[in-house]
Amino acid sequence: MKIEDAIKSTTEMPLGKKTLLNITYTQNILSESFNELLKPYDLSPEQFNVLRILRGQKGKPANMCVIQERMIAKTSNTTRLVDKLLLKNLVIREVCSANRRKMDITITEKGLALLKELDPKVEAHENSYAANLETDELHLLNNLLEKYRG
Secondary structure (H helix, E strand, O other): OOHHHHOOOOOOOOHHHHHHHHHHHHHHHHHHHHHHHHHHHOOOHHHHHHHHHHHHOOOOOEOHHHHHHHOOOOOOOHHHHHHHHHHOOOEEEEEOOOOOOOEEEEEOHHHHHHHHHHHHHHHHHHHHHHOOOOHHHHHHHHHHHHHHHO
16 A cells, blocks of 8 residues: 555655655554554563563573663663563563672563463564565665665
């Protein structure tokens, strides 16, 4: 569907504006769909992102700075996200033995089990959108988006 049809615009818009609207509109569709996937698990996309970051640590704790650096949404309140994951027993927070001013965050077995259950669903979600394009088109889209961000 063309962006003009989606937003019911009857006037021609500048190409830069059309491009930005297309990206924003697409991002909103992807976000809504991903939110629906996570809803039954009482998990936000940002909380999911923290769990994936911690799983990537392979059992090694991460501090808040490491988590924040790797977050997709850099504006997220990492402390609040970790607090919510703590309440769900998906992570453990302990004082860092090397630097008592830092907190070490580690994913729990329950957190790992949740991700293991979600992995095939998330992969199917990602593949459902990727299926609309050929492999070379996906590479081109990735290259163009990276170039667009500057």
